[in-house]
Amino acid sequence: MDTAAADGTAAGNTTGGRPGRGRGRITSIEVLCAVLLLALLGQSWLRSTLDVPALRTGATVFVAVCVQALPFLVLGVLISGAIAAFVPARVLRKVxxxxxxxxxxxxxxxxVALPGCECASVPVARRLIGQGVAPxxxxxxLLAAPAVNPVVMVATAVAFPGEPGMVAARFAGSLATAMTMGWLWARWGKLDWIAERALRRLPEVEPGSRWRAFTETARADLVEAGGFLVLGALISAALGVLVPAEVFGVLGxxxxxGVLVMAVLAVVLALCSEADAFVAASLTAVPLLPKLVFLVVGPAVDVKLFALQAGTFGRSFALRFxxxxxxxxxxxxxxxxxxxxxGAR
Incomplete structure (x- = not known):
């Protein structure tokens, strides 16, 4: 009798519900489905309630930014995943x-040749240091890959048609930033500022798991960068609707x-480098020079990069770098x- 009860309990644990799953737990997918269902049922009410010019303008800006940026974002994360899976760090070390x-x-x-988003460049740099590359x-x-790669340059050209100088200025400013920081570190940087865990040697991706590493890296980068794209598009739409045009006129x-405000905005928004040009271009009242500062500062330093660098290389490094x-x-x-x-136009 006791044995049968024990067997029944074991069977219940393995078939009736997996331990740790939590019966009745509501997942994000279920919440999304419920919200979509409510939106469909109440679409007439939503249309009549939300049909105001300001919201229509904001929605147009939001959709335009997302639609224009998404192809470049997808291409960028695919290339980033391919580099993580199929380009060993030792290849970079040898050249x-x-x-x-x-x-x-x-x-x-x-x-330029090995593009990747900001989030992907941090672990790549950590792997390079772990394999003996000079910090x-x-x-x-770390600073150059997300800022001067062809995907970002093409996205910038598409976002700023008729402004070829914007592409050249972004390339030159971003590359100068990356190389200046490298030379400054070579002159004054100390290994003591980098956490010991970041100096340990990392294993290479196994040949049999390269496709899995590719899909996982691309998926993770797309989910994370896509979230920041949506956030940036929402803020861009809100700025266009809620902030009076006179405010942007003052920046001009x-x-x-204007330069200082856009630099701080780049740090706070933390956009993906494949999508930030479209957000900057949507701020039509802001002059080109502050927009350029926004595009150069964003891929180099923002709140998410600071958190990634602190977690990877240590807080002492991030607070200095x-x-x-x-x-x-x-x-x-x-x-x-x-x-x-x-000049400043």
Missing amino acids: LPRKENAAVGVAGIAG AAALTF EQIVL APVTFAVAVVCAVLAGLVFLG
């Missing part, structure tokens, strides 16, 4: 010169204030704008 200053230059150019070169690649008249990167990015963006955009 880098042994001299640290020369390695910084090569790492900066490697960002200065790894950090240069006071160019220094992020503020200097912010200042260098602003300066490089302004100089690039003065050269390629003809």
Whole structure:
């Protein structure tokens, strides 16, 4: 009798409900389905209630930003996943010169050939350091890969038609930021600032699991970057509807204030580099120079990158690296704008 009861209990644990699943637990998918069902049932009421000019304008801006940016975002995460799975870090290590200053230059150019989003570049840089690459070169690649790759440049050209100087200015400002930070680290950086866990050697991806690593990396990057894209599009739409045009007019008249505001906005919004150009372009009243600062600062330093760097390389590193990167990015963006955009317009 006791044995039968025990068997029944065991059977119930394995078939009637898996331990840890939690019976009756509501998942995010169920919540989404319920919200969609309610929206369908109440679509007439929603249409009559929300049919106001401001909301229509905001919805148009939101959809336009998402639709324009999504193809570049998908392409970017696919390339990022392919690099993580099929390009071993030792390949990058072999092509880098042994001299640290020369390695910084090569790492900066490697960002053009090996694109990736900001989130993906942090673990790649950590892997490079773990395999013996000079930290200065790894950090240069960390900043260059998400900022100067072809996907980002094409997205910028599409977002700013008729402004070829914007593409050149973004490329020059971002590459200068990455290489300047690399050389600054080579001159004054200390390994003691990097957490010991980031200096440990990491295992390579096994040949038999490369496709799995590709799909997992691409999926994770798409989910994370897609969320930030939606957030950025919402904020862009809200700024266009809620903020009076006079405010953006002030940014155009006071160019220094505009540069500082857009630099801080880039840090706070934390957009993906494949999508940020479309958000910047939607702010039509803002001059090109503050927009350029927004595009150069964002991929170099923002709140999510600070958190990733603190978790990967340690808080001591992030507290030193992020503020200097912010200042260098602003300066490089302004100089690039003065050269390629003809000043503060």
